[in-house]
Amino acid sequence: MTHTLHRTGDIESLKEDFTMLTHVARGYNDHGAGERLKQMAEIARKYTNLNYGDCKVGNQFMMSPEEIANKHTVGWQVVFKDKESLIACMKELKEKNIGISVVVSGLFDEVFDCCKKAGINPPLVEFALGIHGNKNKIWPKEILDFVTMCGHGLVSGHLVKKMIEDITNKKISIKEAAIELAKPCLCGAFNPYRAAKLLEKLVTQ
Amino acid sequence: MRIEEGKCVGCGLCISYCPVGAIQLNEDKKNNRKKKVNIDEDQCVECGVCLRAQVCKSQAIYLPELKWPRVARRAFSDPMVEHKETGVPGRGTEEMKTNEVTGRFKRGSWGMAVEVGRPGVGARLWELELIAMALAEKGVVFEPRNPVTFLFADVKTGKLKPELKNEKVLSAIIEFEVKPEQLREVLKILKDISDQVETVFSVDLISFPEEEEKGPALKIAREMGFPVYPNGKVNLGLGRVLNK
Numbered sequence A: 001m002t003h004t005l006h007r008t009g010d011i012e013s014l015k016e017d018f019t020m021l022t023h024v025a026r027g028y029n030d031h032g033a034g035e036r037l038k039q040m041a042e043i044a045r046k047y048t049n050l051n052y053g054d055c056k057v058g059n060q061f062m063m064s065p066e067e068i069a070n071k072h073t074v075g076w077q078v079v080f081k082d083k084e085s086l087i088a089c090m091k092e093l094k095e096k097n098i099g100i101s102v103v104v105s106g107l108f109d110e111v112f113d114c115c116k117k118a119g120i121n122p123p124l125v126e127f128a129l130g131i132h133g134n135k136n137k138i139w140p141k142e143i144l145d146f147v148t149m150c151g152h153g154l155v156s157g158h159l160v161k162k163m164i165e166d167i168t169n170k171k172i173s174i175k176e177a178a179i180e181l182a183k184p185c186l187c188g189a190f191n192p193y194r195a196a197k198l199l200e201k202l203v204t205q
Numbered sequence B: 001m002r003i004e005e006g007k008c009v010g011c012g013l014c015i016s017y018c019p020v021g022a023i024q025l026n027e028d029k030k031n032n033r034k035k036k037v038n039i040d041e042d043q044c045v046e047c048g049v050c051l052r053a054q055v056c057k058s059q060a061i062y063l064p065e066l067k068w069p070r071v072a073r074r075a076f077s078d079p080m081v082e083h084k085e086t087g088v089p090g091r092g093t094e095e096m097k098t099n100e101v102t103g104r105f106k107r108g109s110w111g112m113a114v115e116v117g118r119p120g121v122g123a124r125l126w127e128l129e130l131i132a133m134a135l136a137e138k139g140v141v142f143e144p145r146n147p148v149t150f151l152f153a154d155v156k157t158g159k160l161k162p163e164l165k166n167e168k169v170l171s172a173i174i175e176f177e178v179k180p181e182q183l184r185e186v187l188k189i190l191k192d193i194s195d196q197v198e199t200v201f202s203v204d205l206i207s208f209p210e211e212e213e214k215g216p217a218l219k220i221a222r223e224m225g226f227p228v229y230p231n232g233k234v235n236l237g238l239g240r241v242l243n244k
Helices: A033-047 A065-069 A083-096 A108-118 A141-147 A157-168 A174-182 A192-204 B071-075 B095-102 B125-137 B147-151 B180-193 B216-223
Strands: A018-023 A052-054 A075-080 A101-107 A124-133 B023-027 B035-039 B110-116 B152-154 B172-178 B200-207 B231-235
Touching: A018 A033, A018 A083, A018 A108, A018 B095, A033 A052, A033 A065, A033 A075, A033 A083, A052 A065, A075 A083, A083 A101, A083 A108, A101 A108, A101 B095, A108 B231, A124 B095, A124 B180, A124 B216, A141 A157, A141 A192, A157 A174, A157 A192, A174 A192, B095 B110, B095 B200, B095 B231, B110 B125, B110 B180, B125 B147, B125 B172, B125 B180, B147 B152, B147 B172, B172 B180, B180 B216, B200 B216
Parallel strands: none
Antiparallel strands: A018 A075, A018 A101, A052 A075, A101 B231, A124 B200, A124 B231, B023 B035, B110 B172, B110 B200
């Protein structure tokens, strides 16, 4: 499950896109992990309310965050748009030392800077080495930037096009369209704040 | 997924939600003035997005009972399904996320993942087999704690269970470790095989923070024509053993 890797986009846009996930290690810290995951989610949600979810349960646009928090067994995701909140969250998670793994995705320069400021020395990184094969089949860049925000591939490029069309025809607001796009991404890894900015750019072009 | 024909009112609201474009609006054969939505079963990956979208007011969309081998579509497309072999939902692998606890990837080698069908295209499992067999031929050993490994009839050769070949999934991850002396060869295989698949695949490299910019793996990747994205995943190292 590499679902928070391979996000495409311009540097400026990616500067407002950080995903944090927690994950239990099966056989090592999975026994009774639900309560620990809930505690960690409560900490993270103090610093961001953009999106929160668990792929076995759903995201905050499908049900209440409290309902999600009570059902964790493996892990959860949240998204941040700024480094200050991310650093504060990383500091508190480190201080509380609950013991479940945490991974942050984003621009390496920015994430490493956050780690430094939070007093964290990350032991491992994962790099994306691009898309290969029959690239004629992938969505054009302006659609791909939305589609790749759900690493499980649940956000359809057709839906992105439909939302652009609906905004243009004044059937839906930009904010509502961004949330509609966030709904299929069960994990809560989709960043609706960034999506709204991308939609705004596209419809004003 | 299926559509209960009698219930469908032909509004077409579900169509755009399908990540693989398997839903179409067609003429109703019995009443040519009306339209009906139909799901192309061959293209459908059983991800469940259309059902969960809750846009079908007449509740015509439903999930039928899936039998082997079709059930593999859902396992590799619907993240709500936990892979029974690994206990992990989504694509079913912990990969680097818990490495500070499990020690899965160790210094002196690199982790690699080839996610077939990503981003947003989907793949037939024969395409995964093609890549896996080419890698296995060069001595690549597949990660045992990844659900793809359980799809192989022969884990040493990467040959799939034959009944799975035509099943379509949103994506599936071939995961393995590479020794420094293997990396160039592995990347060359992936480059060469690009022309032989109908789908796309995304490539990951799992390494250590000091690799960034100055490490040998990224240098080799760049020399071989692989782009290195400026963004990626960073394990914060906050996990530890807690089970008694």
